[in-house]
Amino acid sequence: KAQKKHRGQKWVVFDPRKHEMAERADIHLRPKASTDMVWASALSRYMFEHGYADQEFLDARVNQIEEYKQSLEPFTMDFAAQITGIEKEKLIEAAELIGQAKSVCLLWAMGITQHSHGSDTSTALSNLLLVTGNYGRPGTGGYPMRGHNNVQGASDFGCLKNMYPGYEKVTEEKNRDKWAKAWGVPKEKLSLEKGNDNFTMVKGADEGSVKAMFIIGEETAFSDADSTSVHSGFESLDFMVVQDIFMSRTAEFADVVLPASPSVEKDGTFTNTERRIQRFYQVLPPLGDSRPDWQILTDLAKRMGYDWGYTHPSQIMDEAASIATMFQGVSYERLEGWQSLFWPMQSDGSTTPLLYTERFHTDDGKAVLFPLEWKAPAEAADSEYDIMLDNGRMLEQFQSTNQTGRGPRIWSQAPNWFVEVSPELAAERGIEDGTWVRVTSRRGSVEVRATVTDRVAGNTLFMPIHQGKPGLNLLTGEHHDPDVNTPAYKETAVKLEVLPEKGEPPLPSNNFRNAHRTPNDGVPVEVKWYREDYVEPPAQAPHPERF
Known part of the structure; x- marks a missing residue:
């Protein structure tokens, strides 16, 4: 691949959207909205069936193994392919890569948790790590990524x-x-x-x-x-x-x-x-x-x-x-x-850089494999609201733009709110870059310009969360995960109406999404110091973003 991992790691990305991480992945799989718990459980079943379960680790450090194995009976690869929309062969390819790896870590964020049963998916991912023995060693573990720095x-x-x-x-x-x-x-x-x-x-x-x-x-x-x-x-x-x-x-x-x-x-x-x-x-x-x-x-x-x-x-x-x-x-x-x-710390100041090396945080020190059942999402597409709306952050802005939206330079990179439309849906509906559309959920409507891109596929749209007043959450609903009360932001069914107006493409031509990235080994900060237009702090450079 053109983009080599720094230490040769393999990278599997599950995401409906082809963002930069997905482009850099060895395997990119695009599940239907709110179906992640299914593929995660199917992978666990595959590990048991094909000799990839770490039986020594399970016997020594995990409880409720047999009950959990019985709960996996529905989660065949065929069932996972049917529910998630991912080809069975692709699921098996990912399972083989994970099963054969010496160490695996899983990272997830709001794309997993902001669903009506997101906590079940987090549990399914932890189950997969336990089945394969990927806790308590360097290069293993689960990392739920936070949306803010603290x-x-x-x-x-x-x-x-x-x-x-x-x-x-x-x-x-x-x-x-x-x-x-x-x-x-x-x-x-x-x-x-x-x-x-x-x-x-x-x-x-x-x-x-x-x-x-x-x-x-x-x-x-x-x-x-x-x-x-x-x-x-x-x-x-x-x-x-x-x-x-x-x-x-x-x-x-x-x-x-x-x-x-x-x-x-x-x-x-x-x-x-x-x-x-x-x-x-x-x-x-x-x-x-x-x-x-x-x-x-x-x-x-x-x-x-x-x-x-x-x-x-x-x-x-x-x-x-x-x-x-x-x-x-x-x-x-x-x-x-x-x-x-x-943390956890000891009174003498000794620290714990690696969790669960000897025991888990339970009474007997053993982890518990937790049986799960597949539950359909609280909101899904139907004949009227026939499209699912994904949403998330952009590189250019932070949250509601109160902090990052105070100056013109950042806004110049992506000045307009937009909705990403797949090439196939655009062809079906007669949508081009800059076409005004109305996106309507069961709760409200917003009007934005479209950008046609293969970052999304089929009947899935994507909108950034940062812009607009009242913003994207005019469309989202109160349905939520009953276990933790996290709103199901990523579980929003909408209909798409093409408006007669046609505007300029919402993303400027010089936006990085319209360019081809050049992979490198890091950020060569020293290069900017040799530029003729570089000035040392505290002097103000007129266009620091160009460095």
Whole structure:
């Protein structure tokens, strides 16, 4: 292949869309929307049937093997081909590559989780790793990629409805008692019940059971599914506070807006998908009246009668490390400079760069193979809404563009919202680059220009999530994964209407998607230093994007 992997790795991509990673893959398979659990389970069955299951690993370190094997009975390769639309021969090719590999790691993100049964698919992928013995060794494991740089850290430190920091369950009395004692409050002050999550809070606002809301750093009005219901919920609240670094669309609904500071204006830590805790440092004073989030919350608590006394975020880390077993030994001192730590930690500062080398996080130290059943998606195409709409990020922008959409240079790369239409669907409907179309779901409609591309195939469209007002979530619905309440953003059936207007192609001719990439071994940053138009910082280069 023209694009060689740095160390000769083989790369299999399952995705309805042919993006850059798919182009670079050794095998690219395009499943129908919301069918990933099927091919993952079929691969597990194939491993057992063809001698690729790691029986030694299973016998020593995994429970419920026979029950799981029985649950795989429906998941033949023929069944997987029928449900997913992937050719049986291609599935077998992928299975052979995975089965023969010495080590396998699986990476997935919102394309897996944002479906009505996305958590089942995540479980199926973990099952596949267990069957093939791909846990606890270098080059193995599952990596659910996060959409933001500190989603992992926020989850680790208690921003979940059912967990204290360190994933200690709020429903267990021993945890409640431990945290109550550490915080110096009566244990009855801490609930043993799970709280609401993002989905149930917004739904509660719309139904009237939630009367007030405090939103920190989340563009909920734009990024939550079924934006019509979200906006209705916000308008129904008695009181709403938004804390953010910009006057966002969500902040427009608020009674009070508290200006916060971005990462360059405060100290703190980020934690990434591999559990690596890293420090970041304040380099600029907060702008205007803005303040770091921790300081706003500390001052707010003091006004409400709870003086926590924090003067620096390191004290908050010290408190968490003194209570949560997982974080014992974490400190800002041990994170100085470029040092980083992997949880779970030990009190002496020793860290865990590789999980599950000896035991899993269960009572007996063994993993559990979890039987699953195939469940049809909550929303599918029919005779009226005959097309499935995929959606996701673009390289040029981040989320709702509050941060990346502030200057003309980035917008010049992709200035227009668009929908990607496959060549075969374009030929059938008479669509060309620049044709205006109306995309209508069971909830709303948007009008955008089309770009005809083989990045999508058949009756599947793709739209970026960044642009528009009210944006893509005018089309998405409230159907969600019942286990974790993740909205099924990727499970949206639509109909496509061709409008009489014809415009310019929505992507500029110099957009990188219209070019041919030149593979290289990395980013040769030193090359730009030799250019005649390069100027050293802090001087401003007129067109830094050209470097």
